Amino acid sequence: MKEKVPVSVYIVTTLLVLYTISISLNAPLRIISFLFFLSPVLLIWMFVSVLKSKDYNGKDLAEDEEWDYADKKKDELGIF
Helix, strand or coil: CCCCCCHHHHHHHHHHHHHHHHHHCCCCHHHHHHHHHHHHHHHHHHHHHHHHCCCCCCCCCCCCCCCCCCCCCHHHHCCC
C-alpha cells in the first residue's frame, strides 16, 4: 500500500520540527511566535490536501461490506 504523500505533509512536518528545535535552542521570541501562530493554518492546509488527494489504490467496499483494515483479513484480526 505505497501511496504518494502530498507535498504539504513534508512542508508542515518540516516547519513543525523547526518550531520544536527553535524552542529548545532559545530562538528569538518573534520567530517562535510566528511559527506558533502559523501552525494551525498549516495543519488545516495539510488536512485538506490529504483529504483531496486522489491517490488511493485500495478496493471499494461492496454494498454489504463494512470498513476494515485493507492489509489484514477478517479472520486474522481475532475480534469477529
